Amino acid sequence: MSSQLLKKSVKLALVQLACTADKAHNLSHARTKVLEATKRGAHIVVLPECFNSPYGTKFFPQYAETLLPSPPTEAQSPTFHALSRLAREAGAYIVGGSIPEVVDEGGKGGKDGDKGKGKGGKDGTGRVWYNTSLTFAPSGELLATHRKVHLFDIDIPGKIKFKESDILSPGNKITLIDIPEYGKIAVAICYDIRFPELATIAARKGAFLLLYPGAFNLTTGALHWELQARARAMDNQVYVGLCSPSRDMEAEYHAWGHSLVVGPNAEVLEQLDEKEGIVVVELVQGRIDEVRKGIPLYTQRRFDVYPDVSEGGKFEE
Numbered sequence: 001m002s003s004q005l006l007k008k009s010v011k012l013a014l015v016q017l018a019c020t021a022d023k024a025h026n027l028s029h030a031r032t033k034v035l036e037a038t039k040r041g042a043h044i045v046v047l048p049e050c051f052n053s054p055y056g057t058k059f060f061p062q063y064a065e066t067l068l069p070s071p072p073t074e075a076q077s078p079t080f081h082a083l084s085r086l087a088r089e090a091g092a093y094i095v096g097g098s099i100p101e102v103v104d105e106g107g108k109g110g111k112d113g114d115k116g117k118g119k120g121g122k123d124g125t126g127r128v129w130y131n132t133s134l135t136f137a138p139s140g141e142l143l144a145t146h147r148k149v150h151l152f153d154i155d156i157p158g159k160i161k162f163k164e165s166d167i168l169s170p171g172n173k174i175t176l177i178d179i180p181e182y183g184k185i186a187v188a189i190c191y192d193i194r195f196p197e198l199a200t201i202a203a204r205k206g207a208f209l210l211l212y213p214g215a216f217n218l219t220t221g222a223l224h225w226e227l228q229a230r231a232r233a234m235d236n237q238v239y240v241g242l243c244s245p246s247r248d249m250e251a252e253y254h255a256w257g258h259s260l261v262v263g264p265n266a267e268v269l270e271q272l273d274e275k276e277g278i279v280v281v282e283l284v285q286g287r288i289d290e291v292r293k294g295i296p297l298y299t300q301r302r303f304d305v306y307p308d309v310s311e312g313g314k315f316e317e
């Protein structure tokens with residue numbers, strides 16, 4: 001069943017970008033780093049969560065761009081066009097981390113069906129915000145949009161309190177992207193990784209790679225960042241990549257960094273420290289099959305004892 005999961009070996013790059021408060025700088029810096037990654041042979045390049053802005057609820061409205069109806073104009077979304085051009089220039093697939101998105105109430109659905117809910121917004125203006133990831137093909141075409149499904153609302157006394165839902169609305173679908181040369185990948189965002197159902201559904205629908213642009217912090221990063229990546233890889237016997245901004249202790253939010261690629265046997269293949277950097281890792285055709293042959297979870301599941309979560313899952317809304 002898994003033999004065609006990864007059709008040929010592919011080089012994956014994670015760009016752990018130094019993200020600043022200057023959007024134009026972030027975009028041109030991302031371009032430089034993505035081109036560096038493709039010079040090193042990468043075919044799929046990933047940017048971090050909120051790569052064009054600082055990370056924090058108060059920043060979302062200020063930096064938000066309009067993506068719908070798609071394609072937006074350059075003025076509505078400079079980031080959409082910068083990423084599309086960059087994918088063409090680099091000749092690579094670009095998973096554009098994430099950006100804050102704004103939708104006017106009643107906005108129409110995203111490319112793959114994630115409709116703007118028009119809930120009336122959280123600030124009484126009738127606008128709704130999302131944490132949104134855009135993936136582009138080497139042709140510059142938008143392949144998929146993922147809106148963060150699980151909002152990062154946590155409160156660990158004395159350590160960290162964060163409430164994305166103060167401003168953001170959640171996305172409502174799983175994002176699986178078919179890349180004709182290589183196979184299927186799944187994209188989700190940061191806190192989404194803590195919900196294994198999403199990963200398992202994507203893997204059982206045929207994804208060879210789960211990608212999470214993310215920005216864990218110094219508390220939960222130390223606790224769970226690597227563990228989550230390895231757990232999702234182990235449970236599903238697939239490749240996993242987590243891409244963070246680099247750490248800036250002058251910023252309000254201190255990202256964990258440590259972007260990493262994990263193999264289908266849950267082994268860390270490459271991991272950065274907290275500084276800016278790029279990992280480029282070859283994902284090897286046949287490796288997933290080898291791991292699944294050794295530990296054949298795929299034929300040992302007991303759906304007579306518990307349900308198959310991959311029978312469900314919302315891909316279109």
Ligand SMILES: O=C(O)CCC(=O)C(=O)O
Pocket residue numbers: 049151152189190191192194214215216217220221224
């Ligand atoms: O899950 C965590 O600990 C961090 C999540 C996060 O930072 C995010 O969703 O942006």
